[in-house]
Every structure is written in C-alpha cells, then in structure tokens.
Amino acid sequence: MSKSPSLPTGLELADLLAIAHQIEVDAIERYRLLADQMETHNNTELKKVFLDLANAEAIHAGEIRRLAGDIDLTGRAGALRSIWRKGESPEEADLGAAHYLMTPWHALQLCLAGEKRALAFFSSILETAKDAKVKGMAAELVEEETEHVNCVYRLLGKYPKPADLWEHDSDSPAAQD
C-alpha cells in the first residue's frame, strides 16, 4: 500500500471526525470487496472472516457517527477529498495481497497492517494538533486504534501461521500444460 495522506493545517474537530469516519467507510468497502472475491472463488471460510471484519468496522463507524452528532460527516469528508488524492485511506486492505487460497491468518495480517497504519495516522495528528479539542479526539482515536491492534494480535493467537505450501494447488488455474 501507498503512504497515508498528509493532512491540512488548521484541522477542526468536525474534520477529524469526518476523516475518521471515512477511514472506517473505506475499510468496510474493502472488506466487502474481499468477501465477494472469496465467495466467487469458493473460499467460504474467508468470506465469513472478511464479512466479520467489515461488520467490526461498521460498528466503529457507528461509534464515530454517535460522537459526531449533527455533523454532516459525508459532506465534510467530501470537502476534504483533496487530502486523499496523494495517498490511500489508512485502513483499506491491500486488494493486491489477496489470494484465492488465503487463510484467516492472511486476512488478519491484512487487517493488522491497516490498523497499524491507522494508529500511525492518528498518532501523527496527536503529535501535531494545536487545537485542544482535536488533540483530545486524536488521543481517543489513538487509544481506540491501539486496542484494535491488540485485538488483532489476540485473534492471531487463535489462527496460527499456515504451512509454507499454503498456496499449492494440485489443479492450479495457472497450469499451462
């Protein structure tokens, strides 16, 4: 994945909430896309994992909407669209890393990378923010993302790394003979 976007100076609390919400919305879209891919390629176990991840992100998005109250998050995010032009949304899973035989461990690795990018992103806001409200919300978001990273590590404890030959397919679609 490419770098995360750089933020404009003078960020307001509403902007930060809109960005945080958009990050969750983008993550939901990616996980649903990955679930669709797995369904198409008959990897039903992974389809469920990706849908679970999408649902988890949807809960986070709901929490941000609750915090935002009457703020038009979608409109604000649209107005801030230019910040995304030269970078990718931090929690978007890398579609390029998908494989039709991937396992829950691989899905969680994608998730972990996204959560770490989000943690770094909000940490950078926390470090640079001048406005007290923005700083306070950034601190909350950092705390939240730290918990997400720890949660993924806990889940990884349940899904050990697969054997080296996990990609092996005795009837590979790439066979040219």
Added chain:
Amino acid sequence: MSILDTRPACNPGDFRSDVKPIWCPGCGDYHVLLSFTRAFSELGLRPENTVVISGIGCSSRIPAYTNCYGFHGVHGRSLALATGLKVSRPDLTVVVASGDGDGYSIGGNHFIQACRRNIDMTYVVMDNRVYGMTKGQPSPTTEPDFDTALSPGGTGIRPFHPLVIALASGANFVARAFSGQPNETASILVEAIRHPGFSFVEVLSPCVTFRPDEREWKNKVHPAPVAATTDPAKAARRIMTDDGFNIGILYRGDRRPYKAAIECGTVDPTELEQDFAL
C-alpha cells in the same frame, strides 16, 4: 452535470453495478475499478451520461461492473466503437478500457489512429504484460525473456512502448498509473477525462496468476521526478529513458480535439486536414 441538475452528486458506489467481479483475487483490475468509480464521482458525472466501452480480455470485463452505459465489444475494436459514439454523442463522457493484448496487439492500429484523430475521450489500458484470460501467453509488452511453457526461452522480441507510440501518434494527454495506488490513479483519471482530446492512461495492473513477479511492482513504482511537459519531444525523451515505473502525468498537449462535421456544419477540407496534423 447541468447547473440545473439539483440531484445530489453521485458517490463512487453509485457507479458500481450489482455484478460481482470474477477477476482472480489479488488482480490489479479490482483497484482500477475503484479508481474509475472514484474519478467519476469526483468529476460529478452521472451514470446515465457516462459510457465505458471495452474490447476483450480480463480488463475488458469492467463495463459490466459499472452502472454506466457500457459496451463489451469486439476484440481490439473498443476505440472504433468509442469513436463512433463520441462523434455522434459528444455530450457523453466516454472512457475506453482495454488491456495490453487487446489494446496493443489486436487493436494496435486502432490505438494509433485514435491518437491521431484526437477525439475527446479517455483510453485506459490495464497493462499486465501478459494475456491473462487465455492462460498466460506473451503480449506486446511482455519482456523478451519471459520463459514459460507457452513461450519456452522467452520470445526474444522487443516489447512495444505504448506511451511513446501514443505521443508520436498525437495523443493529447499521456500518463502512467499504478493500480495499487487507487486514489492516485483516480486523480490521474480525473485529469485525463477533463483534458480535451484523446487522453491515454497506461495503468500498470499486476496479473498475480500468470505474472506473480508483478506483485513486486508496488516496490518499484515511484512518482515521476518532473512535472508534466507540454513539449512532446521532451516527453518522448523522458519516457524513452525512464525505468518504466515513473507514475504521473507525463504529457499535456494543446491540440484541438476533433469535432464532427455534423456539429460544426459545413467543414472546409483544409480545416479538416488541420485536425489530423501532427
């Protein structure tokens, strides 16, 4: 969109159809689809005024996955279809999708003539340097030493250089993008669609099934070190000497786009000649 149109702007999701893509997981074309819909949304387009036309191949499946008007046409002939459509309906936004086999081999001559004609449309070629749909034969952009069961020892043939061909043939906008950077690709598509005349965007889009080595492209691509030039000679020199992984807008021309006679009324043959001058 008309200024009288008071409907809310379309989100990227409004440009997606209900058809689920069947590309291989990991394929770069998934990202390109995201870039298409994000670019259309950013431009304030509406699905009913936007057309995506394609030929044959993995990348050419893209019209079915959008909610725009679409035409999944004959192999290599997407530009011919698009030309006819744009000339007769200049009010529509026409985007043409292709791959390196469809666009540079079967449709190679259409590519050259479309650049010459400079009709106001955007041509997006998802280049994975292989014929993926038919199990991995070498394409015009495949490296000469691509050694597989279908090309033992490699082809030994020099790859086609699409960006230079486009420049030499008169394309008015030339850019290279990488599918793994969907937001940046969307930004380039926005500029390409806005730019008058024929815009050509080559998107490096890995085929993870037949070219797993292309997963490494994400570590090879880098922003073009200099801003886009309006000088085709300078652009050609840069493109010919770069490493093939410079990402960004590389050339913005100022040629007048072709306008159809039916819109202009009577056309003097001398004027018409100017439209085709390089």
